[in-house]
Amino acid sequence: MSKATKAFDKVTQLEKDGSNWSMWVTRVQRAAGSIGYNKYLTTAPTSVAEEQQQDKDLLNSIISTLPDTIFRHYKNKPTLKELWDALKQDYDTKDPLTEDSLEKQLFSLTCTNPAKVGKHIDNLITIMDELAKHGVSIPDSQFKLAIISSTPNMYQATARALITVYREEPNKLTLEILITAIHAEAVMMEVVLQGFAFRSFVH
Structure with a gap:
């Protein structure tokens, strides 16, 4: 390859x-x-x-x-x-992806499959990049909400835990920290699901 x-x-x-x-x-x-x-x-x-x-x-x-x-x-x-x-x-x-449709996608996309959260976050980041190319700036606070509200409950628990940790200084909870934490959770979930699928296959 x-x-x-x-x-x-x-x-x-x-x-x-x-x-x-x-x-x-x-x-x-x-x-x-x-x-x-x-x-x-x-x-x-x-x-x-x-x-x-x-x-x-x-x-x-x-x-x-x-x-x-x-x-x-x-x-x-x-x-x-x-x-x-x-x-x-x-x-x-x-190109059919106008500024309005890009913003609509950013705040309407959801992910219900825990195994696909990593890809979902990548899609949201791609949309943000496209909006930036169109000269549209989305505040970090809104993007954080888009990420948190569009992921399964188990990932929202991770986000809430971070919000609690940074409750005294919420501005220190950067997008990078939030995205890294959710990506790490997604990788762990993928490993767990793969292990479950393997055990099911063996049995």
């Missing part, structure tokens, strides 16, 4: 209608940046064999997140930059 393939393992597919375009772009950029390949989104590779291979690996990884109906329109793009430029030209202008 190449570095690019591994980095894109959790990048969700672009919807056929492009409805998740903004979030998909952000996830692609983060995945490419995590392995130092993000330069190929804007710059064609040189003739150096290593760069040619890296560009090819990243191109194939991004293609794997495109539905067939979209890929057919861009299958003849030989480099990632050409593919990326064509996609952005076609989809940036018809």
